[in-house]
Amino acid sequence: NAGVTQTPKFQVLKTGQSMTLQCAQDMNHNSMYWYRQDPGMGLRLIYYSASEGTTDKGEVPNGYNVSRLNKREFSLRLESAAPSQTSVYFCASRETGQGYGYTFGSGTRLTVV
Amino acid sequence: GDSVTQMEGPVTLSEEAFLTINCTYTATGYPSLFWYVQYPGEGLQLLLKATKADDKGSNKGFEATYRKETTSFHLEKGSVQVSDSAVYFCALNDAGNMLTFGGGTRLMVKP
Numbered sequence: 001n002a003g004v005t006q007t008p009k010f011q012v013l014k015t016g017q018s019m020t021l022q023c024a025q026d027m028n029h030n031s032m033y034w035y036r037q038d039p040g041m042g043l044r045l046i047y048y049s050a051s052e053g054t055t056d057k058g059e060v061p062n063g064y065n066v067s068r069l070n071k072r073e074f075s076l077r078l079e080s081a082a083p084s085q086t087s088v089y090f091c092a093s094r095e096t097g098q099g100y101g102y103t104f105g106s107g108t109r110l111t112v113v
Numbered sequence: 114g115d116s117v118t119q120m121e122g123p124v125t126l127s128e129e130a131f132l133t134i135n136c137t138y139t140a141t142g143y144p145s146l147f148w149y150v151q152y153p154g155e156g157l158q159l160l161l162k163a164t165k166a167d168d169k170g171s172n173k174g175f176e177a178t179y180r181k182e183t184t185s186f187h188l189e190k191g192s193v194q195v196s197d198s199a200v201y202f203c204a205l206n207d208a209g210n211m212l213t214f215g216g217g218t219r220l221m222v223k224p
Contacts, residue, residue, distance in 0.1 A: 031210050042202070042216040043157075050210045090156055098208050099164040101147045104156040 002026050006091050006105035013081045013112045021076040021108050023091030031094040032074035033102065034058075034066060036087040043090070049074055081112045115140045115207050119215035122200075126193055126222050134188040134218045136177075136203035144207040146170075146179055146186040151200045151217070160188075160201070198222045 045058030049068040092102035120135040149157040161170030166181035203215040
């Protein structure tokens with residue numbers, strides 16, 4: 001009963017390096033999401049995927065790309081990391097239909113130096 | 114568009130005190146409403162939800178009632194514990210694919 005699994009849990013990058021954050025869910029959910037949460041702040045949507053094969057921009061997409069590899073997996077890529085991307089990143093998934101909330105992963109804590 | 118407004122924190126209480134965290138919303142339709150809890154260093158967990166007017170969601174001693182007339186979904190608990198210290202997020206889903214979150218309210222419970 002894993003739910004939503006994110007890897008890695010912690011990462012330190014140098015400015016300009018690239019990396020991919022991985023997310024997988026085992027609940028057969030159609031929709032998946034990437035959020036960032038900065039200290040003392042709420043959640044901001046980066047990208048989402050309503051179904052396999054589709055992706056859409058959220059509130060803060062600049063500097064990120066995503067891939068919905070299959071129904072289970074939704075990855076987030078930082079092509080050239082910047083200090084402003086230091087944050088905690090959460091992946092979530094959701095059953096289709098009103099009345100369903102998100103199931104969140106435990107997060108990836110990323111520091112860009 | 115949809116929006117969720119929560120009371121600013123932090124809310125600081127003594128153990129066994131009564132808790133209320135206010136949440137009001139704006140939505141065009143008939144949304145489902147949620148409360149999430151985030152413990153330090155962890156992700157958000159669904160605490161409770163309500164899908165129609167006058168529904169009461171409850172879990173772990175927390176309750177919230179969906180009040181359509183006042184567009185509110187206030188979170189309450191009769192007797193808080195130190196272990197309830199966390200950030201609480203109110204959220205809504207109004208027929209689309211995404212949830213709209215409030216800014217979060219930090220609760221600190223002192224022994």
